[in-house]
Amino acid sequence: MRRKVKVNFKKPVIGIVCDVIKYGLNGFHGVGEKYINAIAHGANAIPILIPAQPEAQDLESLSVFFDADFFEQLDGVFFPGSPSNVEPHHYGTETSKTPESHDKQRDGSSLPLIKLAIEKGIPLLAVCRGMQELNVAMGGELHQCLFHHEEFIEHRENKNGTRDEQYAPAHDVTLSPDGVLANILGATTHKVNSLHGQGIKTLGNGLKVEATAPDGLVEAISGNDNSNFVVGVQWHPEWQYQQDKLSSSLFSAFGEAINQRFKEKNNKSM
Numbered sequence: 333m334r335r336k337v338k339v340n341f342k343k344p345v346i347g348i349v350c351d352v353i354k355y356g357l358n359g360f361h362g363v364g365e366k367y368i369n370a371i372a373h374g375a376n377a378i379p380i381l382i383p384a385q386p387e388a389q390d391l392e393s394l395s396v397f398f399d400a401d402f403f404e405q406l407d408g409v410f411f412p413g414s415p416s417n418v419e420p421h422h423y424g425t426e427t428s429k430t431p432e433s434h435d436k437q438r439d440g441s442s443l444p445l446i447k448l449a450i451e452k453g454i455p456l457l458a459v460c461r462g463m464q465e466l467n468v469a470m471g472g473e474l475h476q477c478l479f480h481h482e483e484f485i486e487h488r489e490n491k492n493g494t495r496d497e498q499y500a501p502a503h504d505v506t507l508s509p510d511g512v513l514a515n516i517l518g519a520t521t522h523k524v525n526s527l528h529g530q531g532i533k534t535l536g537n538g539l540k541v542e543a544t545a546p547d548g549l550v551e552a553i554s555g556n557d558n559s560n561f562v563v564g565v566q567w568h569p570e571w572q573y574q575q576d577k578l579s580s581s582l583f584s585a586f587g588e589a590i591n592q593r594f595k596e597k598n599n600k601s602m
């Protein structure tokens with residue numbers, strides 16, 4: 333029988349789900365560095381990278397290790413951005429317009445983990461692809477190519493721009509006056525960066541709109557049960573988060589939510 337391993341960390345721990353990236357013929361599990369930085373220093377938590385669990389070319393399924401018992405020991409979970417797209421069959425569309433950009437293993441990790449985190453009350457923050465996953469996990473649909481729709485402004489970055497140019501503020505968002513983001517910012521408009529080709533088409537169950545772009549596209553969402561921290565943003569708050577009030581406040585608010593869970597867990601086990 334497998335024994336339950338309990339680790340007592342001195343600080344809150346946030347699990348970050350990995351992408352699976354192919355280098356040559358081999359798969360590597362990884363997370364963009366700027367996300368790890370913002371979780372560690374912006375949310376003040378130990379970042380732990382969670383490998384994708386579904387079986388693959390060189391991997392027997394890891395679900396026996398990364399199960400509900402494991403995830404319940406985390407203080408928070410973070411779903412970072414990625415150039416890959418959620419496979420559309422997860423939201424009821426069989427034909428993919430971007431078949432070259434999928435990451436089946438990440439889908440197979442993120443989507444069940446989002447549902448588990450919400451069910452178990454584990455604080456959750458999701459960025460860009462992560463926000464799209466949050467919507468899909470809750471039964472929502474995505475536009476596969478926003479740029480095929482005339483009603484939307486250009487939400488993609490200029491691929492020829494420098495990194496600073498690509499992550500520079502690109503358009504305004506209007507924050508819902510009674511939402512989590514407006515509350516932590518103390519204002520209802522903000523300028524955000526924009527580096528995505530997909531976007532929310534229909535909203536998932538149990539979610540509410542936190543922010544919209546000038547073209548009406550949903551730019552941020554949250555759980556409509558205020559008892560737990562569940563937030564997803566389409567932009568990239570992790571980019572130079574210290575220099576932007578909404579970004580730094582968002583990571584601090586996530587940090588406060590996970591710290592609260594950390595303290596409650598420690599009190600229970602005393």
Ligand SMILES: N[C@@H](CCC(=O)NCCCC(=O)O)C(=O)O
Pocket residue numbers: 364412413414415416417459460461462527528529530531568
């Ligand atoms: N592929 C999706 C999601 C976009 C996204 O998450 N981009 C991240 C880019 C790299 C990074 O900064 O981590 C879409 O195009 O909508």
